[in-house]
Amino acid sequence: MGLRGPINDRETFVRFTERGVKWEHIYTSRELKQARREGYERWADELAGRIADGASKVWIGVDPDVLDIGSNPDFAVDPFGPTADEVIELMYRVGVAAGREKFGGLAFIALPHNARAIHFICLYILLYALAGMFLTSDKTNWRSCKSDAVLYRGGPA
Numbered sequence: 001m002g003l004r005g006p007i008n009d010r011e012t013f014v015r016f017t018e019r020g021v022k023w024e025h026i027y028t029s030r031e032l033k034q035a036r037r038e039g040y041e042r043w044a045d046e047l048a049g050r051i052a053d054g055a056s057k058v059w060i061g062v063d064p065d066v067l068d069i070g071s072n073p074d075f076a077v078d079p080f081g082p083t084a085d086e087v088i089e090l091m092y093r094v095g096v097a098a099g100r101e102k103f104g105g106l107a108f109i110a111l112p113h114n115a116r117a118i119h120f121i122c123l124y125i126l127l128y129a130l131a132g133m134f135l136t137s138d139k140t141n142w143r144s145c146k147s148d149a150v151l152y153r154g155g156p157a
Contacts, residue, residue, distance in 0.1 A: 029080035044090045045097075052097035057104030060094065062087070062125055064111060064118045074115035084121045088128045095132025103133040 017023060035043035052058055065075045071084035082090075095103060106129050108122050 048093035
């Protein structure tokens with residue numbers, strides 16, 4: 001989710017599509033608003049499935065300036081972006097959809113060293129993506145993953 005708002009010039013879209021990003025994989029505030037109206041969790045599940053289906057590896061790049069101003073006190077750039085909670089939830093669902101076999105990695109882009117609030121948000125994004133990935137290995141008994149997982153539901157057994 002990204003590439004919206006006045007900080008992105010028209011050439012930004014051209015550069016991304018020239019580098020192989022499919023137009024239908026660029027989500028704007030319009031798609032995000034529609035997802036909120038129709039049910040964000042369902043949309044996030046469907047998107048996570050589309051991301052993982054057919055991919056040999058799933059690589060995630062997160063640029064935290066995409067976050068909504070209310071979630072992003074360190075940047076305050078995008079009034080129409082996803083909330084921290086929405087991104088964390090989406091990354092969890094992508095981790096679940098990708099699993100250990102397909103989850104290639106996660107990177108944070110343009111993260112200022114002094115953006116303390118964003119550092120915590122990024123930590124949660126990472127933890128939930130990893131939790132989804134680890135918990136996928138045994139969907140029927142999530143506690144079986146507790147020795148491997150960084151974060152899991154319910155805390156220590």
